[in-house]
Amino acid sequence: MNLSRRGFIGGIAAASAPFFVGGCKSGSLPPRRISPNAKVNVAIIGCGLIAKSTNVPGFLKDPRCRVTIACDMVKMAPNYFYGTRGGNFGAEGLTNKDGSVRRDVCGSTVIKNMVDKFYGDKACREVFDWREVIADPTVDAVCICTPDHWHALIAIAAMKAGKHVFCQKPMSLGIEQGKEMVRVAKETGVTFQVGNQGRSDPRFRLSEEIVLNGYAGAIKGATVCIPGGDHWTGHGHSPEPAPLPEYFSKEAWELWQGPAEHFEDNAYIPSIHRPTCWRFNSRYGGGMIPDFGAHEFDQLQRGLGTDLTGPVAVENMKTDLRKDNDVFSWAGKFSFDFVYANGIRVHVRTIDKAAGFPRQTIFHCEKGDVGSREFKGVLPAELKNFKESDLTAKDKHLYAPKNGHDASIFHEADFIDGIIEQRQCCSPCEVGHRTISMAHIANICEQLRVSRLDWDPVAEKFTGANADAANRLCVTPYFNGWRI
DSSP: OOOOHHHHSSSOOGGGGGGGOOSOGGGOOOOOOOOTTOOEEEEEEOOSHHIIIIIHHHHHTOTTEEEEEEEOSOSSBTTTTTOOSOSOOOGGGSBOTTSOBOTTOBSHHHHHHHHHHHHTSSOOEEESOHHHHHHOTTOOEEEEOSOGGGHHHHHHHHHHTTOEEEEOSSOOSSHHHHHHHHHHHHHHOOOEEESOGGGGOHHHHHHHHHHHTTTTOSEEEEEEEEOOOSOSSOOOSOOOOBOOOTTOOHHHHHHHHTTSOOOGGGOBOHHHHSTTGGGGSTTTOOOHHHHHHHHHHHHHHHHHTOTTSOOSEEEEEEEOOOSOTTTSOSOSSEEEEEEOTTSOEEEEEEOBGGGTBOSEEEEEETTEEEEEETTEEEOOGGGTTOOGGGOOTTSOOOOOOSTTOOSGGGHHHHHHHHHHHTSOOSSOHHHHHHHHHHHHHHHHHHHHTOSOEEEETTTTEEESTTHHHHHHTTSOOOOTTOOO
């Protein structure tokens, strides 16, 4: 790859332009195929705590693949995810007394060192710009762990380059982005796994199969409770800018923002740009409804048998959305209902344990409640001994990972299964898109500050009152020369 680092910044370099133009099948490479006894070479794009604590360990324990690249514009930084300290730290403050890296310290160097220690060599490369990864002919698959505003661009570029994609949730920042990701995934035929590891969990699958096949009787409704809050790290709501942290060079800051609209004078605003805060600003993330709805709505969809469709309305929207929503764009508390074509109503609200609403996805059925509450299975007494082996040949059987890869800790292994066997896996692109579209539908209702919106899941368009305004919000704007 002969492009200089500076050549990557500030829009689209001529050599990389094909990666950003959708709709041209002739511009796509065939999916990477793995020779017998060869390893799947995986590049990690985005080296925060999700990569460090979840995905990289998942790939390292699978002997059929090898992590070859750690890509991030930041080499090493404190508070890079779930941070609590703030401020500009140099490298001297990043390690524990035993020499290990602090949990909140992340970056490409941290991932490289982690990978090299596991393999016993120094072969893992650090890469500054993700486009170099896409252009690298040795890379078979990418794991995208960036902030949400990058997911669609990187995933589409990777698919068009023939690389298989593991994309962290929330899969997209908007509905039209997701539709394009689905189109390209079908067009290219690559294996695509959404990082919704709960879909690999047999405990959730059993509950969903019980509901799907009517063993608990007819479904009367459902309740979903997910976390609220408009920030996690106590940085407040101030719009005041601050100097760039030491770990961000000017080039790195430009690349981190990428297609997101700059604030005035390209400001770094701690209340928005410190780690975790970005997910609560609409330029970079969708707040808590997509962040946790990606898990809970997925369970809901499987149990209802609506993986490839969705509700026909969102209504009764109530939120505490702030007026200064250019800093924190999403509500901290919310409640609303999804309505399906068959009349089933799903109530979604923020967690309130004191009021009896812990984190949960519960189907209210004739024989009692079925689902999960605080990660524990919930079944009626007469079904407490029901096992997956009790399903009959006539029943609907949900996808179960192969080769013993049947638990959330094997979600990466299921992805490798799909690559080697040239098929889709547990959480494919279109399913992930339909799940996260539900969150986007709710967010758009929240943004418009209306009580109800009607949705056509076939056309994937809003209808009825406020439809024009709502459909405009399906499109995520791109800035700084970037485009799909």
